[in-house]
Amino acid sequence: MSATDQKQSPDTRERILDVAELLFMQHGFEATSMRTITGRAGVNLASVNYHFGSKEALIQEVFRRRLTWLNRERLRELDRLEREAKGAPLKPHLIVEAFFGVALRMAADTEHGGHTFMRLLGRTYTEPTEFVRNFLAEEYSAVVERFKEALIKALPGVPREEILWRFHFMLGAMSYAISGTDALKLVTECELDEKDPGALARRLMPFLLGGLRAPLAEPQAKQKNARKAA
Amino acid sequence: MSATDQKQSPDTRERILDVAELLFMQHGFEATSMRTITGRAGVNLASVNYHFGSKEALIQEVFRRRLTWLNRERLRELDRLEREAKGAPLKPHLIVEAFFGVALRMAADTEHGGHTFMRLLGRTYTEPTEFVRNFLAEEYSAVVERFKEALIKALPGVPREEILWRFHFMLGAMSYAISGTDALKLVTECELDEKDPGALARRLMPFLLGGLRAPLAEPQAKQKNARKAA
DNA sequence: GCTCGTTTCAAACAGGTGTTTGAATCATAC
DNA sequence: GTATGATTCAAACACCTGTTTGAAACGAGC
Numbered sequence: 334m335s336a337t338d339q340k341q342s343p344d345t346r347e348r349i350l351d352v353a354e355l356l357f358m359q360h361g362f363e364a365t366s367m368r369t370i371t372g373r374a375g376v377n378l379a380s381v382n383y384h385f386g387s388k389e390a391l392i393q394e395v396f397r398r399r400l401t402w403l404n405r406e407r408l409r410e411l412d413r414l415e416r417e418a419k420g421a422p423l424k425p426h427l428i429v430e431a432f433f434g435v436a437l438r439m440a441a442d443t444e445h446g447g448h449t450f451m452r453l454l455g456r457t458y459t460e461p462t463e464f465v466r467n468f469l470a471e472e473y474s475a476v477v478e479r480f481k482e483a484l485i486k487a488l489p490g491v492p493r494e495e496i497l498w499r500f501h502f503m504l505g506a507m508s509y510a511i512s513g514t515d516a517l518k519l520v521t522e523c524e525l526d527e528k529d530p531g532a533l534a535r536r537l538m539p540f541l542l543g544g545l546r547a548p549l550a551e552p553q554a555k556q557k558n559a560r561k562a563a
Numbered sequence: 564m565s566a567t568d569q570k571q572s573p574d575t576r577e578r579i580l581d582v583a584e585l586l587f588m589q590h591g592f593e594a595t596s597m598r599t600i601t602g603r604a605g606v607n608l609a610s611v612n613y614h615f616g617s618k619e620a621l622i623q624e625v626f627r628r629r630l631t632w633l634n635r636e637r638l639r640e641l642d643r644l645e646r647e648a649k650g651a652p653l654k655p656h657l658i659v660e661a662f663f664g665v666a667l668r669m670a671a672d673t674e675h676g677g678h679t680f681m682r683l684l685g686r687t688y689t690e691p692t693e694f695v696r697n698f699l700a701e702e703y704s705a706v707v708e709r710f711k712e713a714l715i716k717a718l719p720g721v722p723r724e725e726i727l728w729r730f731h732f733m734l735g736a737m738s739y740a741i742s743g744t745d746a747l748k749l750v751t752e753c754e755l756d757e758k759d760p761g762a763l764a765r766r767l768m769p770f771l772l773g774g775l776r777a778p779l780a781e782p783q784a785k786q787k788n789a790r791k792a793a
Numbered sequence: 794g795c796t797c798g799t800t801t802c803a804a805a806c807a808g809g810t811g812t813t814t815g816a817a818t819c820a821t822a823c
Numbered sequence: 824g825t826a827t828g829a830t831t832c833a834a835a836c837a838c839c840t841g842t843t844t845g846a847a848a849c850g851a852g853c
Contacts, residue, residue, distance in 0.1 A: 345830080361691045363593035367811060377832050382812060384830095456689045458746040459739065461591040470748040477747050495766065497750045498740075502770045504747065505739020506732040509689065516688040517707050517734065518700040520727045535780040536725065540732045543777020544770040575800080597841060607802050612842060614800095794853105801848070810839065818831065823824105 346384050348374045354395050354446060358453035362392055362462065393468055396457075399439075399450045404476045406435045411479055422486045426542050432480050433507055433541060437534040440511045455512030458504065495549060503541045510537055576614050578604045584625050584676060588683035592622055592692065623698055626687075629669075629680045634706045636665045641709055652716045656772050662710050663737055663771060667764040670741045685742030688734065725779060733771045740767055 352374040356365040367388055371378045385391040410431035414423055440451035457465060484496050510533060515521060582604040586595040597618055601608045615621040640661035644653055670681035687695060714726050740763060745751060 359691060361591075361593065363591065364692065366809075368809085377830095378811095379813080379833090380831070388811065456691065459686045459689050459742050459744050460746070461589060461686065461744075462594065466744065466746055469746045473747045477749060481749075494750075498766045499770055501745065501749050502736040502740055502767060504749070506736040506774070508739060509735020510728075510732055512689050514689050514691075514696065515731065516690070516696055516699045517703045519707060519711075519731050519734070520724075536728045537732060539777040539780045540729055540774040544736070544774035547769040547773020550765045550769050596839075598839085607800095608841095609803090609843080610801070618841065796853085797851095799849080799851100802846085804844085804846105806841105806843070808840080811837100813836070814834085816832085816834105818829105820829080821827085823826080 345374075345376050345380055349376060349381055349384065349391070350395055350398060351446060353391055354453060355449055357392070357395065358449050358456065361456070362460070362465070389464060392465065396454070396468065396472065399447070400454075400472050403435060403439060404473065407432055407476050408479060410435060411483060415483070422489070423483055425484065425487045425545060428480060428483050428487055429503070429541055429545060430538065432476075433503065433538065434534065436507065436511070437537065440533065441531055451511050452513055455508035455510075456514070458508040491549070499545050502544060506541060506544070507537060575604075575606050575610055579606060579611055579614065579621070580625055580628060581676065583621055584683060585679055587622070587625065588679050588686065591686070592690070592695070619694060622695065626684070626698065626702065629677070630684075630702050633665060633669060634703065637662055637706050638709060640665060641713060645713070652719070653713055655714065655717045655775060658710060658713050658717055659733070659771055659775060660768065662706075663733065663768065664764065666737065666741070667767065670763065671761055681741050682743055685738035685740075686744070688738045721779070729775050732774060736771060736774070737767060 349370060353365070353370050356370060356373065359365075367381055368378060370391075371381060381388070381391055385394055411428070414427055414431060436451060439447040442448060457469065460466065481497065481500070484500060485493055488496055579600060583595070583600050586600060586603065589595075597611055598608060601611060611618070611621055615624055641658070644657055644661060666681060669677040672678060687699065690696065711727065711730070714730065715723055718726055
């Protein structure tokens with residue numbers, strides 16, 4: 334009604350988003366029904382359609398709510414770095430820290446749902462559903478473009494393809510680490526998740542940088558792969 | 564009926580498994596209905612319950628069918644390496660190549676469905692559904708135990724925790740790379756997927772090894788001094 | 794011919810899905 | 824007070840889900 338119409342239905346919308354975020358993280362999109370969401374949130378079943386229009390739109394809003402902030406923060410960091418560098422190419426580790434550091438810091442925030450969201454996001458990277466993938470790609474396109482550029486400028490002599498693939502691999506390592514599923518029960522013995530939220534970053538970041546800086550493989554002469562033990 | 568009762572219903576069972584594998588990979592478990600599976604496979608709706616018992620059992624069989632072979636192959640490789648080493652600790656890169664190499668070779672096989680299956684498997688690592696996670700963990704437990712042991716022996720001086728985490732990170736990088744979703748549309752410009760199936764391995768393996776061997780982070784505030792891994 | 798165990802089939806079952814509806818409630822402005 | 828728009832609510836909608844059923848078809852062995 335008034336110019337500042339953000340405050341309409343102060344509770345319901347936010348409570349739906351919070352509950353949906355948690356349940357989507359725990360059970361996935363398809364396995365989470367609107368009845369479960371609204372039931373857990375203590376609101377009427379119809380209210381999610383009233384406030385968001387559809388389940389699909391709700392899913393998108395769950396992401397948009399935090400993703401725009403996350404990516405804006407990433408760009409702010411990159412802007413700052415490039416401003417300070419005055420045109421000189423950035424050191425790769427600074428770029429990596431800008432991109433993944435923001436995410437890891439958000440993942441370390443267990444108070445305001447950042448942790449929950451990042452686990453959800455990590456899972457969603459491998460989400461098959463088409464509209465989710467398209468939505469994510471669009472939401473990320475600007476950030477990805479900028480960081481790609483920066484990395485390519487920071488690593489002259491390394492083939493562009495190779496850089497993109499390693500960015501890809503870094504993303505995979507992070508998303509799996511953050512999503513925290515640990516399908517193979519590898520690190521369940523190490524508790525640490527709750528105690529020190531920065532611990533994951535201190536473990537992951539060296540791994541990412543080590544992978545990024547690894548020597549390139551021998552360009553396999555032609556196509557047929559000879560069995561070689563090196 | 565006879566002692567070799569494997570050949571019963573030669574078509575139906577296998578066709579269901581093939582179609583289910585593909586559809587699960589493309590759309591996920593929940594989003595793939597039995598009617599879609601049986602329809603696409605050209606068999607009756609009831610036949611999946613007849614042959615497998617339930618959808619859940621079908622999912623497990625889709626995995627078991629290839630996973631037992633995959634993990635047996637991994638153990639065979641590791642056995643061979645340890646036999647040749649005669650009790651001496653293995654070089655880390657050999658262990659990594661044994662574990663991930665088998666998977667990458669299977670992912671490179673587009674003829675017999677290995678590619679499809681590995682993409683499905685990569686996705687399933689982050690699958691929220693509980694029974695799938697439990698099933699995977701059990702199916703992997705022996706292999707994981709052996710490779711953990713080998714890596715710990717191969718990297719004396721590196722804290723056990725750190726090794727497990729890096730194994731975890733490597734798994735994430737591989738599963739994301741293999742599942743091939745590329746949620747952020749990072750490497751879509753590089754085609755290469757079809758042309759040379761070994762290319763992914765040649766790109767991924769150096770990344771994994773670089774990550775594994777990366778220097779450990781400075782222990783924040785307290786604890787021991789920094790060391791180099793491997 | 795017949796029998797018997799296996800496999801297929803169409804139909805139905807019980808319950809869950811996202812969404813819509815139209816009346817009831819609430820809050821605010823006049 | 825009443826009028827107005829925003830929100831909530833219980834009920835129903837049409838459709839899809841995995842599973843079951845009992846009869847039909849098949850394929851050997853005799």
